Amino acid sequence: FIRNGYLHHALTTAYEGLIEKECFPFYVLFIDTDPARVDVNVHPTKQEVKFDDDKMMYAYLNAAVKHALARYNIAPSLDFTLSHEITRLPSVQLPVSEREKESVEKGYLYNNFRQGNQAHFIDKNNGLRQWKDLYEIAQRPGGVPEHGQAPDAIHSPTLHNENDLLPATGRNILLVQGSMLVTTVKSGLMTIHIRRAQERIWYERLLQEWNHGQTPSQQLLFPVSYELAPHDALLLTEVLPDLARIGFDIAPFGQNTFAVQGVPTALPAGEEKHVLDEVIDQLRHESHDAVTQRSDRLLVQLARRLSRNRHAIQQPEGQQALIDELFACTQPEYTPDGKKVFTMIRMDALEQMLG
Numbered sequence: 378f379i380r381n382g383y384l385h386h387a388l389t390t391a392y393e394g395l396i397e398k399e400c401f402p403f404y405v406l407f408i409d410t411d412p413a414r415v416d417v418n419v420h421p422t423k424q425e426v427k428f429d430d431d432k433m434m435y436a437y438l439n440a441a442v443k444h445a446l447a448r449y450n451i452a453p454s455l456d457f458t459l460s461h462e463i464t465r466l467p468s469v470q471l472p473v474s475e476r477e478k479e480s481v482e483k484g485y486l487y488n489n490f491r492q493g494n495q496a497h498f499i500d501k502n503n504g505l506r507q508w509k510d511l512y513e514i515a516q517r518p519g520g521v522p523e524h525g526q527a528p529d530a531i532h533s534p535t536l537h538n539e540n541d542l543l544p545a546t547g548r549n550i551l552l553v554q555g556s557m558l559v560t561t562v563k564s565g566l567m568t569i570h571i572r573r574a575q576e577r578i579w580y581e582r583l584l585q586e587w588n589h590g591q592t593p594s595q596q597l598l599f600p601v602s603y604e605l606a607p608h609d610a611l612l613l614t615e616v617l618p619d620l621a622r623i624g625f626d627i628a629p630f631g632q633n634t635f636a637v638q639g640v641p642t643a644l645p646a647g648e649e650k651h652v653l654d655e656v657i658d659q660l661r662h663e664s665h666d667a668v669t670q671r672s673d674r675l676l677v678q679l680a681r682r683l684s685r686n687r688h689a690i691q692q693p694e695g696q697q698a699l700i701d702e703l704f705a706c707t708q709p710e711y712t713p714d715g716k717k718v719f720t721m722i723r724m725d726a727l728e729q730m731l732g
Contacts, residue, residue: 379426382608386661387435391442406438427611550696558696565723573718574703575684579643580713581706583623583676592624594639601637601649602630605657612660613653619672620656623679643683652682677713
């Protein structure tokens with residue numbers, strides 16, 4: 378018999394939602410495979426083995442267990458029939474009234490479809506022009522228009538005390554509690570989440586370096602020993618090539634132990650173990666679908682760790698550089714995992730708030 382942490386994870390994830398977190402299924406697996414596709418030299422007592430194609434074994438086992446649980450009605454199946462409580466609702470039984478139809482036809486979504494069967498449209502020729510137009514901050518004192526001279530009777534409204542304003546050559550940026558930036562734009566106010574903005578910037582930097590071959594690495598003066606449990610050591614071994622490509626220089630150093638000899642140049646000293654702990658934790662809980670996107674997840678993990686450094690944001694120059702770099706990104710509005718980076722408050726909304 379053998380034990381395999383990778384296959385154990387495939388089986389236990391199939392039971393998610395069916396048993397308590399503290400419980401685990403008791404099982405014995407019978408697997409017929411070619412001995413040439415199994416490596417038995419990964420454990421002194423030969424109780425742990427490594428398969429030639431772990432991903433395929435993971436997928437087969439996970440799918441087979443889910444199929445068995447669904448076949449014998451242990452796992453809930455999808456039911457597309459509506460319950461009687463829902464079918465009795467007036468909104469289901471009664472037809473749409475003329476008043477409701479008129480309200481829908483006046484709505485924003487109804488009037489902004491460009492053609493039939495199309496819910497979203499992006500003009501490929503538009504490029505980043507809309508972002509640049511959005512982020513057009515007035516840099517001239519007194520609100521002077523871009524073309525011509527401003528009439529004497531026009532005065533720009535002030536949002537802060539004069540003593541709080543930046544010099545005329547700078548842009549109005551306010552640091553709020555060390556975690557947010559508030560700045561004026563053409564259409565109102567923009568609030569930027571600093572850590573999420575840094576995460577987006579770092580992710581696109583790392584992705585560009587990844588696509589060019591390898592992230593720059595710096596060698597440690599003294600290698601750091603990193604010891605893991607046996608099943609975690611197997612997971613780390615699988616991703617060593619990907620870790621090397623993002624700047625880590627890690628080599629096996631005895632049983633279940635690794636020597637960290639180099640790290641990405643941007644990673645602060647002493648952070649290497651924290652990053653690797655997060656990577657191992659992610660690998661331990663990810664599904665098979667996520668395994669195919671492992672390299673992207675590694676970039677996200679590293680970008681998230683690098684985004685925790687906020688020392689440069691304390692100075693106006695660092696704040697301005699952050700905003701410029703954010704809007705130079707291909708997708709500045711969201712982090713790699715889909716969280717909003719900034720939000721806009723339009724002038725008409727501000728006027729309504731103030732009555």
